[in-house]
Amino acid sequence: MSTDPIRVTDPAAITDTASMVLALNVFQRLMTAEPGESVLKPDAARDCLFTSSTTYTCTLNKKLYFHDGNPLTSSDVKFSIERAARLAISGSSTALLSSLRRIETPDPMTVRFVLSRVDTQFGWALASPAASIVDQHTYDADEVRPPSAPIIGSGPFTVSSFHGKELRLERYRNYVGRNPARMNSLVYRTAPDSASIEEAMSKRSVDVVWRGLNAAAITRFRQRAARSSDERTADGYRMRELTGVRIHELEWAPESPMRPNKALRQAVTAALQEDRTLDSILPGGVPGHVSSLPVGGRAAPKVTWSNRIQLTLAYDPTMPDGRDIATQIRTRLEDTGGLSVRVRPEESNADLILVDRKAWTATALAWLQPYLEAPLPASKAAVARAERDYRSTTDDAEATKHLVFLQTQAAQDGVVLPLSQGEEYLFAREGVDVNENSFGPGWQLGLFGMKSG
Known part of the structure; x- marks a missing residue:
């Protein structure tokens, strides 16, 4: 049980962590990785x-087969990945396939990806949800x-x-791959809030709880x-803590008319310094992480405008403590004396968006994706060049140099602001x-590893 709703069932269109749960457990990709x-x-x-x-x-x-009995061949892989690239859903993992030029299938068992340039990270794109394999005879x-x-x-x-x-869900008995299911059947239910999950736990009507409980309940x-x-709760549950895998960020919406205002972006960045516990858009523990923003202490946001600027801050209401975190952000921003902030759930026309995210994989490129997709116009060419050079190098020192530049530039631009890294x-x-x-690979929930005694 979770408060995370599955919004999208087509893996090529997945942009949220909750829907990745479905992709991870129902679809396959050519490659995967152990969590983190x-x-x-x-x-x-x-x-x-x-x-x-x-x-x-x-x-x-x-002996790969789809759930409908159709054989899975190289032709389906080619169809699936070309389809994802064609649909090109914004915010999906399709951007990780950017170096792909064409796909060749010399026989039913072989897939050959021909790239437009050297890309040492391409294998990781094939472990992301957009690279999930679908049946070419069923999917449009x-x-x-x-x-x-x-x-x-x-x-x-x-x-x-x-x-x-x-x-x-039912266990697929003809599955051939790395993560066979341990249970014959299970149900993933979405609860409206933390209180509903606590009630289900008190009645012992739920076996596993993943996200959804607020800070007080935890x-x-x-x-x-x-x-x-x-070491169990009164209702018989054992708590497992996954350290450092929950990341909060504040993103400027690319279409916000306030986003180009440099003084405003700098004021927002400074206003959140006191509460910040994550110092880069690359979380601690990810290879290449470098501190690029100050955390803690007393910052002095500079308000250089005379009239208060109105901003709208959006958050996902299914996010654990989402409203409370958004409200705290508003308080910090309004304390500058130059901002008024409306907090709205799922506001499509927001200036700022509170994000509780997991990268598709535990790689630097996956974590950098929100920034790489929408840097400031003045930074776009340099960011694209650094990304290309990072992808192409096989030298660790050279790769680190490019990652340092990207993290530093992201901090200067201030359009994707790291807030916290927690449990x-x-x-x-x-x-x-x-x-x-x-x-x-990015700490999304895998139901295949669960078993009821």
């Missing part, structure tokens, strides 16, 4: 490797598949039903578990085992 790790592992592929500086070749596993090449349509992948689970707030459960000899929590009822690898 920087080494690629094969999934639908038997292996993938560079056969030249601009050719990445994958060999598929044998030019349209996003609506949630009401059948959801057909080749992953560890098949979808028996999906009705907005409830996803029912504190209560932690205190109760600390007093227990078996994510999972609660499992007594008798339920969630193994250590029950997560995706």
